[in-house]
Each structure stands twice: as C-alpha cells, then as structure tokens.
Amino acid sequence: MIPALFRIDERKEEFSGTFTLGIRREGESALPRFKPGQFNMLYAFGTGEVAISLSGSPADTGVYQHTIRSQGLATQALARLQKGDAIGVRGPFGCGWPIDTVAGREVLIIAGGVGMAPLRPLLYSLRDKAHGAARVRLFYGARHPDEILYRSELERWADSLDITLTVDQGDSTWRGRVGVITQPLETADINGGKAVAFLCGPEVMMRFCIQTLLTKGLSESDIYLSMERNMKCATGLCGHCQWGPNFVCKDGPVFSYGSVRSWFNLRAL
Amino acid sequence: MKSMADLLHEHPFFKGMDESHLDFIAGCGENHIYNAGDYIARENEPADHFYLIRAGQVAVECFVPNYGAICLQTLHDNDIFGWSWLFPPYMWTFDARAVDEVHAIRLDGKCLREKCETDTAMGAELLKRFARIVTQRLQATRMQLMDIYSQQRPPLDPGQ
Missing domain, CATH: 3.40.50.80 (Nucleotide-binding domain of ferredoxin-NADP reductase (FNR) module)
Structure with a gap:
C-alpha cells in the first residue's frame, strides 16, 4: 500500500490535454509484469493519487506507460511533471482482459x-x-x-x-x-x-x-x-468504487457484460 | 454479370420484399460511377433519386459560407442514402460528394413516388425500410451531438 518511487523517463504530448508518461522505478531495472487491462495508482506528490490504466506493452519490463487525460487536480499535477521528476506508484491492480x-x-x-x-x-x-x-x-x-x-x-x-x-x-x-x-x-x-x-x-x-x-x-x-469509477485504495477496502456488489478496483476494472448487466443499466449507479 | 434485380435482392435493405415490387424497383435503377470529388447531390436541388453505394465512400456535407464544406457523416459500401425524394418539397437538404471513386446504384425516386401513390402496399414497405435508416442516422447524429469524447464534461446535475 506504500507507493514506490518512480521517475518520469519520457513524456509525450498525445494531443492537447492528453499525454503519455513512461516511468521507471528508482533503483530497479525490472518491473513486475502486468496484464493488459490493469491499472496503477499514480501519486502526484503533494496533490493526490489517481487510478490510471497501463497503456504500454506488457513485454516491456523496464518501463510502465500511462496515457492520461488532464481533467482533475491529480491529473493536472501529473501533466506538469517533466523528465526526471518523481512520482509515487502503487500497483498493478485489478483483473485484466480475459x-x-x-x-x-x-x-x-x-x-x-x-x-x-x-x-x-x-x-x-x-x-x-x-x-x-x-x-x-x-x-x-x-x-x-x-x-x-x-x-x-x-x-x-x-x-x-x-x-x-x-x-x-x-x-x-x-x-x-x-x-x-x-x-x-x-x-x-x-x-x-x-x-x-x-x-x-x-x-x-x-x-x-x-x-x-x-x-x-x-x-x-x-x-x-x-469500467471507470472513483478508485481510492485500489484493494477493495475503502468502498469508493463500489458498483453493485463489485469493487471496480478489485473485481474489475474489466467485467463481462453478462455479470454486470443489472448494474450497468441502473441509472446513477 | 448480375442483373439489377439480383443486385437489389442481395442487399439487406430489400430483404423480404415482394418480388413484383422488387422487379419494379429494379426497373427504376441504373449503375453509376462517380469520380472522387464529384457531387452526387447538391443542397436545394431537386431530389429525384436515392442511392445504394456498391463501393466507395460518400461524404454528406453542408457548405458554410466563409468556411467551406463541413462533413457531417461519411457513408460506405452497402449504405443507402437519400430520402428527400420521399417528402415535399423533394429537394436535397445536404450535399453528397464522392470521396473516392464511388460505384452506386441510382434509383429513380420520382418514378417510385408515383408508383407508391397507386400501390400503397409497396409505399408502406418502402417507408418502413427508410424509417429504419432514418432512425439509425438520427441515433448516430444524437450520439455525435453528445460529444462524448470531449474533455469538457458538463457539471453534474444536482437534481439527478
């Protein structure tokens, strides 16, 4: 649950307001493998943490890539990071695509x-x-x-x-x-x-x-x-992302439509 | 080489249609080829035809003074377009431009309109089929209007 220290290795502006960060772990050359569809919690120090999907190749074991849309305070803070800046990372979390x-x-x-x-x-x-x-x-x-x-x-x-x-x-x-x-x-x-x-x-x-x-x-x-909901702890403890009987962070974010149809079609859930 | 009736038979739009109606419609159809950039329809010009695209891409456009043409939608293989021939004043409401070489069947809506006045069963069949296309295009347009990929989201309605 404690964020690991990563540094920005690469920053690419995809288009206005959306950018991709390549991040490397401080002092480690190899990162835990992730499954397509999983996400990390990215911590912009002094501002907050946000759940962002991994968007790079799972075969790339040295760098995690995240494509981020600048929308809230945390993502705006992430948008200001430059190469070499520090970032906190927890993850990868969630189940991936089957x-x-x-x-x-x-x-x-x-x-x-x-x-x-x-x-x-x-x-x-x-x-x-x-x-x-x-x-x-x-x-x-x-x-x-x-x-x-x-x-x-x-x-x-x-x-x-x-x-x-x-x-x-x-x-x-x-x-x-x-x-x-x-x-x-x-x-x-x-x-x-x-x-x-x-x-x-x-x-x-x-x-x-x-x-x-x-x-x-x-x-x-x-x-x-x-699915996307307001994820905070990423481990199914805090309940922020509860969606019907599921926690999006732990049981998702990938769900089969058959298993969530009742919740998917429920307004305001 | 396939006859016009064969070509229409194979198209989902005409699936299940009465043979005699289909034969009549086939008699109103002819193959056309449009080069890239050709206008197939022009806003405010008489709408006497509708089109079945066999191959190619057609842009539905609106000309905006001091700006140019805005493409509202593109249509592709097997799409049908043009329903202005069905309703007065029988004028095109948008431009249709061939983006690349377009092979299309052009159907004589004016001839069909007259036939539908006397053969109401055929008129009802055609209207049902066009209503489905109009509904699909309307749904697509509504989705475009929602601008769902925009970064600017409207604030949550506190009443919801």
Whole structure:
C-alpha cells in the first residue's frame, strides 16, 4: 500500500490535454509484469493519487506507460511533471482482459476516445499471435483526427490488423470515416457466435455498442467492458468504487457484460 | 454479370420484399460511377433519386459560407442514402460528394413516388425500410451531438 518511487523517463504530448508518461522505478531495472487491462495508482506528490490504466506493452519490463487525460487536480499535477521528476506508484491492480478466451475466435476491440489506452496493451499481446485469435479487428472512434491516440503506431499496424477508424468531426485533411463507432460496427460482417468483444470508452458509447453487438449475436458473457469509477485504495477496502456488489478496483476494472448487466443499466449507479 | 434485380435482392435493405415490387424497383435503377470529388447531390436541388453505394465512400456535407464544406457523416459500401425524394418539397437538404471513386446504384425516386401513390402496399414497405435508416442516422447524429469524447464534461446535475 506504500507507493514506490518512480521517475518520469519520457513524456509525450498525445494531443492537447492528453499525454503519455513512461516511468521507471528508482533503483530497479525490472518491473513486475502486468496484464493488459490493469491499472496503477499514480501519486502526484503533494496533490493526490489517481487510478490510471497501463497503456504500454506488457513485454516491456523496464518501463510502465500511462496515457492520461488532464481533467482533475491529480491529473493536472501529473501533466506538469517533466523528465526526471518523481512520482509515487502503487500497483498493478485489478483483473485484466480475459486474453485466454480468444483462442480460435474473432476478437473485436472497440475503443472510444482515450478508452483506447487500456486496450493498447491487449493489442500488443494479440499481435504476437501466441494467443491464437482467429482474427483481430479494432474499431476506434475518436472525437477529431487530431485526437486519435497512437495514430502513427496504428498506421504501422494496419498491415496486420483490421482497423476501422472513425471521427465525430472531420477536417479538411481527414479522408477517412466521419460518424460514430456504432455505424461501422452495425455494417461489419461479424459471426456473433464465434466472436468476443473488448470495449473501453465512455459508458454511453459502450451502451450503444453493446446493443449493436447483441443484435450481431454475441452473448452477454462474450462482451467485456473496462469500467471507470472513483478508485481510492485500489484493494477493495475503502468502498469508493463500489458498483453493485463489485469493487471496480478489485473485481474489475474489466467485467463481462453478462455479470454486470443489472448494474450497468441502473441509472446513477 | 448480375442483373439489377439480383443486385437489389442481395442487399439487406430489400430483404423480404415482394418480388413484383422488387422487379419494379429494379426497373427504376441504373449503375453509376462517380469520380472522387464529384457531387452526387447538391443542397436545394431537386431530389429525384436515392442511392445504394456498391463501393466507395460518400461524404454528406453542408457548405458554410466563409468556411467551406463541413462533413457531417461519411457513408460506405452497402449504405443507402437519400430520402428527400420521399417528402415535399423533394429537394436535397445536404450535399453528397464522392470521396473516392464511388460505384452506386441510382434509383429513380420520382418514378417510385408515383408508383407508391397507386400501390400503397409497396409505399408502406418502402417507408418502413427508410424509417429504419432514418432512425439509425438520427441515433448516430444524437450520439455525435453528445460529444462524448470531449474533455469538457458538463457539471453534474444536482437534481439527478
């Protein structure tokens, strides 16, 4: 429960208000392995702690990467950190994406906005083919072409990965899709009985995507969501992130839709 | 080479439609190819057709003076667009521009409109199918309006 001292190794501005930090542990060359979908508690000294998903490659054992949107006091403090600055880290916490379910199946990775960050480690893992997915498809909706996370990396991956990008608002340079992510999902040829879906993004977006996936024949237990709630202790003790009978920090943040449908559809929970 | 009726038969929009209706609609259709940059429809011009995209990307746009065209949505393979031919004053409300080479079936809405006046069963069938598309586009537009990926979230409503 005591934060370990890390230092900022790299800071990259993804787009205005969203940045990626690469952090290394002081005095340690190797870090504990993490599972795609897990998160760390990042402590901006003097300000506070915030739960942030790991967004780098699980194979990279020397650095943890976190992509952060500057929104509250703690993330604003993290945004001010520069290379060499100290940061407190607890984790990794939570369960990850159930990567053992993908063998022989069509994997649909559906991301919205900065929800792409917790799915990126999953993409790294699935790209090495060891998990035996029959096909991997990424559907990614962003607000604007300038707000597509990891764009150059996605362009490099386009040869080996079936990627559908769409933006809510295009600009004069954008030659791709304009519209919401549910549209390409609706028209996609998906074998619902053989597919498994991993979603992360605003809850509204996930809600509409789930409706589409269900009409495509996916079962509720084959749709996995990464949830976000106000996590404090990250170990299921404080109760801040309680969601129905679950603690998002300990039982999640990844849940199958079938297991949380009652809570997911309950307003104001 | 597939006939127009075969092409329509294969499209989900026409799935389950009465054969005689489909044959009539096929008689109102013709294949067209548009080059990148071509305008398929122009705002405020007569809307006498609707389109089934076989291949390519179409941008639905609105021209804003002193700014240029704003793309509201793009449409793709197998999408249907154009319902202004169904309702008075039968004028396009937006531009439709081919982003790349577009292969489309152009259907004569004016001819179908007249047929639907006399064959109400066919009219009802077509309206039902178009209503579904209109609903899907409206839902998508509402989601766009919510701007869900924005960093600026509205404050919580204390009444909720």
